[in-house]
Ligand SMILES: Nc1ncnc2c1ncn2[C@@H]1O[C@H](COP(=O)(O)OP(=O)(O)O)[C@@H](O)[C@H]1O
């Protein structure tokens with residue numbers, strides 16, 4: 279589903295991604311861990327071209343993402359993204375947030391879009407909050423609306439950048455539950471997160487990144503249970519102590 | 522005293538002239554506000570472009586016309602440009618001068634508004650496939666305008682007041698008309714009446730502004 283090869287990214291003199299290769303199969307859930315500043319967000323943002331890679335190639339669902347002729351706005355509908363800080367539009371209701379792109383990019387009428395939007399909110403358990411504004415929702419509810427906003431476009435892949443890091447602990451479970459259901463429905467997912475419990479039960483593969491490169495990868499049992507690299511061991515020891 | 526400053530006979534005689542002046546004042550405002558807003562929006566959008574070749578002229582423009590006293594600008598256009606062979610007439614000078622001046626001010630207000638919208642909102646919109654323009658129209662501008670609504674309104678109040686400057690280039694707006702009536706009658710009543718009319722027209726806007734400002738402060742808490 280995703281074939282990213284030799285991705286490099288420079289921010290001025292800063293070499294943030296140093297040749298990352300990432301292949302994700304259909305229906306696979308890849309879980310990415312790594313210290314702050316290791317380039318996890320930048321990698322995800324390259325996968326929907328919110329950042330332009332300095333070099334490398336990315337093919338998603340058969341489409342060459344970096345080809346100048348590719349209509350990036352069409353492709354982005356196929357690639358859902360969920361951010362750490364939710365990024366809901368505060369001047370719109372939950373339903374308005376979910377239906378904006380369905381209408382403006384998908385070209386659906388308001389009635390069609392509302393039906394699609396309500397179904398998406400239903401999937402994240404928030405159909406009864408459709409008329410609420412983001413400020414009237416808890417952080418966990420806001421993040422579930424953000425997931426519905428992506429899901430409503432029927433993406434082929436979903437990218438999650440630390441979706442629960444900004445949440446109070448008691449709200450994390452609701453968001454992880456929605457993500458688990460999404461995975462069970464067969465969604466291909468790349469998840470950057472520290473939720474090791476979720477990784478153990480839901481991830482097919484865990485990738486450990488450091489200094490802009492993939493250091494180690496394998497099944498959750500292998501990477502968490504018996505990491506080969508010293509840096510991986512040190513990092514996992516660290517987050518287990520904090521969890 | 523009342524005979525002098527509030528002479529009813531004179532008021533009655535001058536009333537049609539004053540009303541006509543009010544009409545021109547409102548017309549000038551109705552012309553300047555959309556022009557200035559349009560120019561300001563253009564400037565604010567240009568200011569999101571990071572290229573040096575766009576930024577520098579933009580900063581120069583905004584600085585120049587915010588530092589330039591609008592009365593001086595108007596007289597320069599009206600009395601100076603004819604020497605360069607450019608005659609725009611009073612109305613043309615007012616249109617151009619106010620456009621340049623208010624555009625710079627609206628531009629700064631709208632730029633602040635656009636910058637107040639978190640980048641993450643635009644990124645989320647772009648990530649769902651919205652184009653740059655769609656993101657601007659549906660996500661950024663509605664928030665930007667709401668965030669600087671008090672400043673936009675306050676600027677608009679200033680624009681209405683600014684139109685009185687048009688009297689120096691003989692546009693028959695409210696101030697000009699009241700001066701004419703005063704000169705004809707040797708009595709200040711028309712001026713007093715004009716002042717009252719300005720107040721009556723602007724006061725509701727001032728009230729509205731106060732309410733917006735209070736709401737903005739309450740919203741920040
Ligand atoms: N837009 C940017 N401009 C300059 N440097 C950036 C930008 N985005 C990220 N960086 C830098 O790139 C490095 C990797 O950042 P990031 O991908 O956010 O790491 P992570 O998500 O793993 O914490 C950091 O050093 C960060 O400061």
Ligand SMILES: [Mg+2]
Nearest residue numbers: 318319320440
């Ligand atoms: Mg990050």
